[in-house]
Amino acid sequence: MSDAPHSGVRFRGVIDLDEHKVHDRPTIYVYEAPVRAWHWTNALAITVLAVTGYFIGSPPPALAGEASAHFLFGYIRFIHFAAAYILAVGFLVRIYWGFVGNSHSRQIFYLPVWERTWWAGVVHEALWYLFLRKEPKKYVGHNPLAQTAMFFMFTLFTLFMIITGFALYSEGAGIDSWQAKLFGWVFNLFPNSMTVHTLHHYGMWVIIIFAMLHIYAAIREDIMSRQTMISTMISGERQFRDDRED
Amino acid sequence: MAIETFYDVIRRQGISRRSFVKFCNLTAASLGLGPLAATQMAEALETKPRTPVIWMHGLECTCCSESFIRSAHPLAKDIILSMLSLDYDDTIMAAAGHQAEAILEETKAKYKGQYILAVEGNPPLNEDGMFCIDGGKPFVEKLKWMAEDASAIIAWGACASWGCVQAAKPNPTQATPIDKVIKNKPIIKVPGCPPIAEVMTGVVTYITTFGRLPELDRHGRPKMFYSLRFHDKCNRRPHFDAGQYVEEWDDEGARKGYCLYKMGCKGPTTYNACSTVRWNNGVSFPIQSGHGCIGCSEDGFWDQGSFYDRLTGINAFGVELNADRIGATAAGVAGAAVVVHAAATVVKRLTSKTDA
Ligand code: HEM
Ligand code: HEM
Ligand code: SF4
Numbered sequence: 001m002s003d004a005p006h007s008g009v010r011f012r013g014v015i016d017l018d019e020h021k022v023h024d025r026p027t028i029y030v031y032e033a034p035v036r037a038w039h040w041t042n043a044l045a046i047t048v049l050a051v052t053g054y055f056i057g058s059p060p061p062a063l064a065g066e067a068s069a070h071f072l073f074g075y076i077r078f079i080h081f082a083a084a085y086i087l088a089v090g091f092l093v094r095i096y097w098g099f100v101g102n103s104h105s106r107q108i109f110y111l112p113v114w115e116r117t118w119w120a121g122v123v124h125e126a127l128w129y130l131f132l133r134k135e136p137k138k139y140v141g142h143n144p145l146a147q148t149a150m151f152f153m154f155t156l157f158t159l160f161m162i163i164t165g166f167a168l169y170s171e172g173a174g175i176d177s178w179q180a181k182l183f184g185w186v187f188n189l190f191p192n193s194m195t196v197h198t199l200h201h202y203g204m205w206v207i208i209i210f211a212m213l214h215i216y217a218a219i220r221e222d223i224m225s226r227q228t229m230i231s232t233m234i235s236g237e238r239q240f241r242d243d244r245e246d
Numbered sequence: 247m248a249i250e251t252f253y254d255v256i257r258r259q260g261i262s263r264r265s266f267v268k269f270c271n272l273t274a275a276s277l278g279l280g281p282l283a284a285t286q287m288a289e290a291l292e293t294k295p296r297t298p299v300i301w302m303h304g305l306e307c308t309c310c311s312e313s314f315i316r317s318a319h320p321l322a323k324d325i326i327l328s329m330l331s332l333d334y335d336d337t338i339m340a341a342a343g344h345q346a347e348a349i350l351e352e353t354k355a356k357y358k359g360q361y362i363l364a365v366e367g368n369p370p371l372n373e374d375g376m377f378c379i380d381g382g383k384p385f386v387e388k389l390k391w392m393a394e395d396a397s398a399i400i401a402w403g404a405c406a407s408w409g410c411v412q413a414a415k416p417n418p419t420q421a422t423p424i425d426k427v428i429k430n431k432p433i434i435k436v437p438g439c440p441p442i443a444e445v446m447t448g449v450v451t452y453i454t455t456f457g458r459l460p461e462l463d464r465h466g467r468p469k470m471f472y473s474l475r476f477h478d479k480c481n482r483r484p485h486f487d488a489g490q491y492v493e494e495w496d497d498e499g500a501r502k503g504y505c506l507y508k509m510g511c512k513g514p515t516t517y518n519a520c521s522t523v524r525w526n527n528g529v530s531f532p533i534q535s536g537h538g539c540i541g542c543s544e545d546g547f548w549d550q551g552s553f554y555d556r557l558t559g560i561n562a563f564g565v566e567l568n569a570d571r572i573g574a575t576a577a578g579v580a581g582a583a584v585v586v587h588a589a590a591t592v593v594k595r596l597t598s599k600t601d602a
Binding site for chain 2: 054057058059060061062063064067068069070071072073074076129131171172174175184187188191192193194195197198201202204205208209212213216220224
């Protein structure tokens with residue numbers, strides 16, 4: 001390890017430092033505030049969308065009493081649509097930030113397939129996950145394997161969910177609504193909107209599977225990798241745990 | 247000879263002017279047009295030459311005709327039928343054989359570019375289209391031949407509009423909707439299996455009186471009847487929003503008339519006028535009588551799995567599994583993979599520690 005222990009002298013102002021070893025580690029600012037704010041808002045919106053969406057497909061047991069006394073399914077749908085707007089507006093803002101933010105803010109929108117080092121990274125990370133490499137490489141932004149998963153399972157499918165979702169929404173809003181004008185073309189591809197419901201439903205499962213793998217990988221990498229993960233998505237700062245060349 | 251007007255025809259049949267005006271008002275109202283339109287309609291029917299309508303049958307079950315002749319307003323039936331039967335409808339006209347064939351030839355020649363071609367059923371294209379052969383010619387040939395000189399085509403029902411059950415996978419006869427065969431004519435789709443009688447008479451009256459198609463939606467359906475879903479005007483809708491559903495056919499909810507969503511009602515994805523116009527003289531419609539909508543006016547309704555399931559699958563999977571079963575299975579596999587991977591990571595870590 002190149003990061004040598006220091007005495008408390010270099011870290012002034014730490015009250016209870018005692019005899020602890022202190023490491024000097026390189027830190028870099030990666031995820032700008034809009035990216036972080038978006039990530040957590042988006043994660044929350046998707047969680048809400050998945051739960052309410054599931055209930056839209058399979059409603060909870062019937063309530064007794066007068067219809068006028070309840071609005072349960074109405075609320076479930078309302079929450080779905082409210083979260084959907086948050087997701088969609090957030091996604092637009094995120095695309096905007098992809099243009100004006102730092103280079104890492106663009107990572108989820110494209111894959112640099114023309115770069116050999118990127119492909120080498122995909123292979124290396126895949127082998128690391130197959131327990132065939134002793135350790136992963138270090139990356140300032142997303143590692144190439146994560147980026148691939150994010151692009152295919154998150155970015156494309158979120159776009160798909162927004163398009164099919166607003167197309168379904170337009171059915172309630174009416175054929176003169178802006179939703180119908182912007183997204184009605186979906187029904188040229190699938191004239192029976194039952195098919196669109198089903199596809200929207202499949203899309204949910206793809207995103208759920210992404211979230212499962214993503215959260216697992218984030219926790220695992222936080223523990224196993226040579227850099228911080230989850231705190232990076234909170235503070236924006238990435239700390240590397242070693243300073244080695246490779 | 248000047249072509250007689252529609253009004254001449256019905257007066258000759260002994261229908262009073264009073265009844266005629268009533269008919270115009272009723273039809274204008276059912277088309278959602280104002281009182282002015284009733285006057286326009288009356289005037290058009292009195293002064294304009296009658297538009298001939300040829301009604302052909304392809305691969306179908308004749309439920310469209312059955313529905314049509316049961317139109318609520320007794321006059322509507324007489325009026326429209328006189329409009330049609332004077333020309334050609336091979337199932338209900340009096341003429342037969344060569345006489346019937348001659349009507350087609352004559353209409354084609356005499357009213358070139360003016361007549362309406364109403365098609366019930368669709369042409370099967372497999373085996374070089376050698377299906378539905380009468381008068382020695384397969385239907386697909388006759389259809390193309392009559393379509394050549396028609397001013398517009400009405401595609402009656404789910405068959406002509408979408409293909410319907412004869413087009414269900416694997417569609418052995420390759421039954422094909424009209425708009426996939428005739429590309430160069432305006433086509434109005436009036437889907438449903440069958441379409442509602444008043445919707446059919448409304449469409450015919452509109453076209454024959456105004457001489458043009460009504461406003462159509464993106465699928466070529468008349469907006470006046472197909473711009474809302476069944477669900478949008480359903481009388482059980484308050485139960486839908488409240489979260490009150492029939493869970494089984496004989497439960498408390500079924501007796502109380504709760505929403506049929508969980509019983510596979512396709513109202514939320516079906517565009518039709520059932521919940522407003524209703525059936526059989528406005529007596530009832532499926533949901534009023536306690537059965538969910540099966541979505542019979544939608545494309546592919548025959549291939550959407552059970553009529554009684556809310557969640558349907560996509561046929562391509564070849565198995566009867568709905569979206570949640572497939573999704574949950576995939577998520578289960580992913581979850582199991584995560585657990586195994588995490589366990590392997592821990593084991594690997596512990597063993598490599600002891601190595602060191
Ligand atoms: C990742 C995001 C999303 C997930 C996981 C999700 C999930 C779901 C699910 C599972 C359903 C039930 C489908 C069915 O079987 O009928 C549904 C319905 C629906 N979703 Fe989404 N959805 C998402 C985004 C959106 C968006 C962005 C919109 C846009 C407004 C939207 C609008 C709708 C509508 C209108 C319905 C149909 C509601 C109804 O029929 O009453 N969804 N969603
Ligand atoms: C407790 C739950 C979650 C945790 C701990 C978490 C953690 C993280 C972390 C650490 C990163 C940065 C990864 C890197 O640096 O390579 C990240 C990025 C990302 N996460 Fe999550 N995440 C969570 C939930 C979700 C959910 C539910 C979704 C959506 C389905 C999601 C979508 C994304 C996306 C799209 C990125 C890329 C962000 C960007 O570049 O703009 N996350 N997440
Ligand atoms: S019965 Fe069918 S159409 Fe009526 S509210 Fe329920 S789901 Fe909608």
